[in-house]
Amino acid sequence: MRAVLLTGFGGPERLVYREDVPDPSAGAGEVRVRVGAAGMNNTDIWTRQGAYGSAEDPSSITGWRREPPRFPRIQGADVAGRIDQVGQGVPGARIGERVLIDPMLYQGGERDLVTTDYLGSERDGGFAELVTVPAELAHPVHSPLSDAELATFPTAYTTALRMLGRAGLAEGETVLVTGASGGVGSALVQLATARGARVVAVAGAGKHEPVRELGAEAVVDRAAPDLPAALAEALEGRQVEVVADVVAGPSFPALLGVLAPLGRYVVAGGIAGPLVQADLRTVYLRQLQLIGSSFGTHADFAGLLAYLEAGELRPLLAGSFPLRELAAAQEEFERKNFFGKLVVLPGEG
Incomplete structure (x- = not known):
């Protein structure tokens, strides 16, 4: 062959x-x-x-x-x-x-x-x-x-399903999705929207409108000179219950900074750099959860098939x-x- x-x-x-x-x-x-x-x-x-x-x-x-x-x-x-x-x-x-x-x-x-x-x-x-x-x-x-x-669909969407499941994303919560134009990131936007969550996304220039079409309420440019300020403006005073990150790198402290007390940060990739720095006082004083996730379970794959059979994914x-x-x-x-x-x-x- x-x-x-x-x-x-x-x-x-x-x-x-x-x-x-x-x-x-x-x-x-x-x-x-x-x-x-x-x-x-x-x-x-x-x-x-x-x-x-x-x-x-x-x-x-x-x-x-x-x-x-x-x-x-x-x-x-x-x-x-x-x-x-x-x-x-x-x-x-x-x-x-x-x-x-x-x-x-x-x-x-x-x-x-x-x-x-x-x-x-x-x-x-x-x-x-x-x-x-x-x-x-x-x-x-x-x-x-x-x-x-x-x-x-298979790897990206089961990875996204597992991330959202491990973070316990619930209807009505706000989730910040990084890398939203990529495979896992765009899956996160679609699946979080299907769960009834509010999505704020981070994506590169020229890709903002397609991300909005998937369900994101706001999109922040990944190259914003002041990412914390850009995120704050996009959130309009809302708190973020979940950060779903596949990028990591220098943005990591800013991502932790937007989380509400008791917020959950879930990560399944580090395409901007896997080695990061953060102030752990932010983690323990705000009682944040840091959650690792990779791939998806057989149950996640069954969930993906259900979405496909229902025609709910693009x-x-x-x-x-x-x-x-x-x-x-x-x-x-x-x-x-x-x-x-x-x-x-x-x-x-």
Whole structure:
């Protein structure tokens, strides 16, 4: 089959397009999916770069579990397609079924999510013509959306659902969302709005109106020279119960500063810099909660499917690339000059 192999840590040059990769076969309890589309995520970039560090050395080169993944590896967690082969114990009637794949490969409870295998990291993923997964993770999907549109949802939206769930965002509360034009950020805006929350967002210039169209009541420019003042003006005296952050970096103190007493800060990314400084007196005197979150549970994925079946989410497909251009696609992803999600179409070579 055609596939792109990540051959080691480094730049886009470590992504090698090949047309002679052996076809995978569905094992017992598994299905094989012919990939219609596979979405891209920050995790793909950070895994290639080895950008996760370790508790002892933040600059060390590691995978997301803070250990090296096994190379070569086929990346691509967010997969939409059709089942074309089933393994032992899986009904043959599933062949031909259109599916969306839950990329979290854990079994057990919520605690197991922290050490889970992740499709495209610990197991070969969807930047290929074929991928195999446990049958229970390939969910039937009935939707008028294209495979490319469906592939924009899994990781970003389950990550956002878990963030909002861990922060306990309730109807009528105000949430501040950073990185609101990206995959997880735009998912947070849509999902928080669906929960009946009031959304104030932070986004780059030129992307404010699309964020408002998703439900944000106000949008602050991420490059504002005085971010605390810009946030205060946008909030118009309101207090923020929840900050949902995927950016971190130098803005971290300002984000803590807008939280109401007993407010909750939840973080699932650090694209502006994972190492931050803050005055812990702000945390304990205002009795704030700092909450870490990553990926989403199987229950979150079921929640995503329910939203999709109800037609309550808008796909934000910013662009697509043929498989052989994955390296160029990742370079475009890193430039962030788009709104929403980029996907790869293996059927286009």
